[in-house]
Amino acid sequence: MHAQPSQKYQPFPAVQLQDRQWPAAVISKPPVWMSTDLRDGNQSLFEPMDADKKMRMFKMLCQIGFKEIEVAFPSASQTDFNFVRTLIEQQHIPDDVTIEVLTQAREHLIRRTMESVRGARRVIVHIYNAISPTFREVVFNMSKDEVKAMAVDSVKLVKAMAAEMPETEVILQYSPETFTATELEFAREVCDAVTAAWGATPARKVIINCPATVEVATPNVYADQIEWMHRHLARRDSVILSLHPHNDRGTAVAATELGIMAGADRVEGCLFGHGERTGNVDLVTVALNMYTQGVHPGLDFSDMNAVGRTVEECTQIDIHPRHPYAGDLVFTAFSGSHQDAIKKGFASQQEHALWNVPYLPIDPKDLGRSYDSIIRVNSQSGKGGVAYLMESQYGVVMPRRLQVEFSGVVQQYTDAHGSEVTATDIWQLFNRTYTEAATPLSFNDYQLQSQDGGQAIRLTVAVNGVATVLSGQGNGPVDAAIHALQSIGVHAQVRSFEERSIGASASAGEASACAFVEVVCEGRVCYGVGIHPDIVTASIQAIINGINRCGVVPVAKEAAVKVA
Numbered sequence: 001m002h003a004q005p006s007q008k009y010q011p012f013p014a015v016q017l018q019d020r021q022w023p024a025a026v027i028s029k030p031p032v033w034m035s036t037d038l039r040d041g042n043q044s045l046f047e048p049m050d051a052d053k054k055m056r057m058f059k060m061l062c063q064i065g066f067k068e069i070e071v072a073f074p075s076a077s078q079t080d081f082n083f084v085r086t087l088i089e090q091q092h093i094p095d096d097v098t099i100e101v102l103t104q105a106r107e108h109l110i111r112r113t114m115e116s117v118r119g120a121r122r123v124i125v126h127i128y129n130a131i132s133p134t135f136r137e138v139v140f141n142m143s144k145d146e147v148k149a150m151a152v153d154s155v156k157l158v159k160a161m162a163a164e165m166p167e168t169e170v171i172l173q174y175s176p177e178t179f180t181a182t183e184l185e186f187a188r189e190v191c192d193a194v195t196a197a198w199g200a201t202p203a204r205k206v207i208i209n210c211p212a213t214v215e216v217a218t219p220n221v222y223a224d225q226i227e228w229m230h231r232h233l234a235r236r237d238s239v240i241l242s243l244h245p246h247n248d249r250g251t252a253v254a255a256t257e258l259g260i261m262a263g264a265d266r267v268e269g270c271l272f273g274h275g276e277r278t279g280n281v282d283l284v285t286v287a288l289n290m291y292t293q294g295v296h297p298g299l300d301f302s303d304m305n306a307v308g309r310t311v312e313e314c315t316q317i318d319i320h321p322r323h324p325y326a327g328d329l330v331f332t333a334f335s336g337s338h339q340d341a342i343k344k345g346f347a348s349q350q351e352h353a354l355w356n357v358p359y360l361p362i363d364p365k366d367l368g369r370s371y372d373s374i375i376r377v378n379s380q381s382g383k384g385g386v387a388y389l390m391e392s393q394y395g396v397v398m399p400r401r402l403q404v405e406f407s408g409v410v411q412q413y414t415d416a417h418g419s420e421v422t423a424t425d426i427w428q429l430f431n432r433t434y435t436e437a438a439t440p441l442s443f444n445d446y447q448l449q450s451q452d453g454g455q456a457i458r459l460t461v462a463v464n465g466v467a468t469v470l471s472g473q474g475n476g477p478v479d480a481a482i483h484a485l486q487s488i489g490v491h492a493q494v495r496s497f498e499e500r501s502i503g504a505s506a507s508a509g510e511a512s513a514c515a516f517v518e519v520v521c522e523g524r525v526c527y528g529v530g531i532h533p534d535i536v537t538a539s540i541q542a543i544i545n546g547i548n549r550c551g552v553v554p555v556a557k558e559a560a561v562k563v564a
């Protein structure tokens with residue numbers, strides 16, 4: 001890198017607009033959206049879309065709700081020309097959708113473009129020429145007047161050709177390409193000349209599209225430029241003021257939002273920000289940002305996964321896992337405090353109340369995303385995340401002290417393995433630790449009888465693999481089992497006992513009771529868990545697992561009856 005970047009690059013000059021209004025504006029309605037996925041998006045792919053992919057993308061854009069779609073640069077290739085013809089001749093264009101075609105402001109290209117749209121019901125013909133000083137001097141070697149004439153002559157040609165095809169409603173769009181790098185006075189002069197040459201009226205508006213062909217400044221500068229145009233363009237009531245931001249500085253979304261606040265009526269961009277270099281503005285993000293402020297964008301992303309898949313297949317470029325609203329990881333929290341807050345947020349969220357879940361700016365369900373991957377566990381995670389997965393995937397709601405204990409077990413595992421643990425891994429770890437602590441004692445069977453206002457139990461256990469029948473009495477089955485175990489020298493107390501039902505699920509099996517017992521034995525305190533359709537069996541299994549985990553060593557007592 002240059003040691004003195006100021007010797008190579010200069011700061012973008014501020015726009016003289018002292019009384020700018022946009023900073024206080026609020027976006028309260030969506031702009032007109034124009035998807036240029038099939039043009040700007042397409043022209044920047046390794047492999048431009050073939051006819052099938054273009055059609056697939058076109059149909060999806062219609063389904064999402066785009067009413068204006070730039071479908072091709074027809075003079076660029078036969079594929080593009082034919083695609084426009086197919087759309088028109090095979091009547092693929094819904095009544096409420098207007099296709100758009102792009103051409104340079106050059107006569108032979110305009111003629112070819114107009115030929116491509118013959119027979120269409122309605123079409124936006126989009127002409128552009130670059131007008132900034134660099135293009136005037138370096139690319140065209142033209143004066144300002146010559147560059148303006150290039151635009152105006154092209155408009156006149158489109159107008160004349162449109163008059164010869166009365167069956168087609170032709171809407172004119174003009175883009176002063178490289179607008180953001182152009183003197184504002186000159187940009188306005190060219191645009192006003194275009195508006196006049198077209199004869200725009202409030203009933204027959206012209207679209208003036210001001211592109212950030214290359215994003216060259218902070219988004220507030222773009223907003224100033226747009227507000228300046230909004231306030232200075234002639235016949236503003238006959239003009240649809242449009243934005244076409246690129247993302248060279250990574251601020252296209254911000255520039256678009258500020259541009260709308262500054263007075264723009266319309267936005268051009270691509271899904272997931274495809275387009276030249278760093279891409280066009282991502283329309284998904286702009287639209288859903290609006291949605292999260294309570295403004296419906298008029299575009300439907302309720303099956304985001306399907307939209308993402310189609311775009312990936314058509315462009316052959318993957319969506320980044322952290323791409324706003326759409327990436328695989330954007331509804332995922334790995335870190336403990338985030339997981340804890342999300343878990344609590346879900347628990348307190350009422351069905352029809354305003355959305356208020358920490359760390360999630362949008363309800364994933366609104367985009368057809370499930371909650372499944374919201375919490376994922378690695379070494380950065382805490383008890384909340386582990387508890388969330390146990391509950392959401394297996395229906396097991398752990399008592400708080402068990403959450404703390406088990407999260408330590410998971411932490412040891414993630415530290416040892418280094419990578420993410422799945423819900424299945426956690427479930428296996430849980431069972432290995434709490435429900436399958438089968439030595440030295442394991443539960444076989446029980447029989448209960450009411451006796452003297454309490455319960456008498458006949459408990460069959462295996463002690464180091466040897467089946468043994470024990471008897472005991474108590475004020476309930478748990479108490480009776482604890483007493484029965486004393487006959488083999490196991491002196492345990494129950495410090496806490498909770499039993500919950502866990503619903504039938506693919507992972508946990510049939511509907512069951514889940515007993516969590518905190519056992520004090522041999523000077524240690526350990527949880528044991530039992531899961532079984534029968535609640536007494538679940539409780540006794542939990543006690544025995546807890547006792548085993550305490551490291552008990554049972555001894556044979558006379559009261560114990562060995563079974564052959």
Ligand SMILES: CC(=O)SCCNC(=O)CCNC(=O)[C@H](O)C(C)(C)COP(=O)(O)OP(=O)(O)OC[C@H]1O[C@@H](n2cnc3c(N)ncnc32)[C@H](O)[C@@H]1OP(=O)(O)O
Pocket residue numbers: 040043073075076077104105109128129130139140177213276
């Ligand atoms: C910012 C944008 O994304 S604009 C859209 C850009 N998209 C594309 O270019 C994709 C399709 N393009 C093409 O297929 C071709 O470039 C065509 C059909 C437009 C033109 O093809 P060619 O005539 O072979 O010219 P070529 O591609 O070499 O471009 C150079 C010509 O374009 C002109 N040109 C270059 N930039 C511009 C511009 N921004 N505005 C108008 N004319 C331009 C040049 O002056 C030059 O014209 P000349 O041959 O009369 O000197």
Ligand SMILES: CC(C)C(=O)C(=O)O
Pocket residue numbers: 040102128175177178209211212213214244246
């Ligand atoms: C043709 C224009 C609108 C363009 O694509 C650009 O300036 O980026």
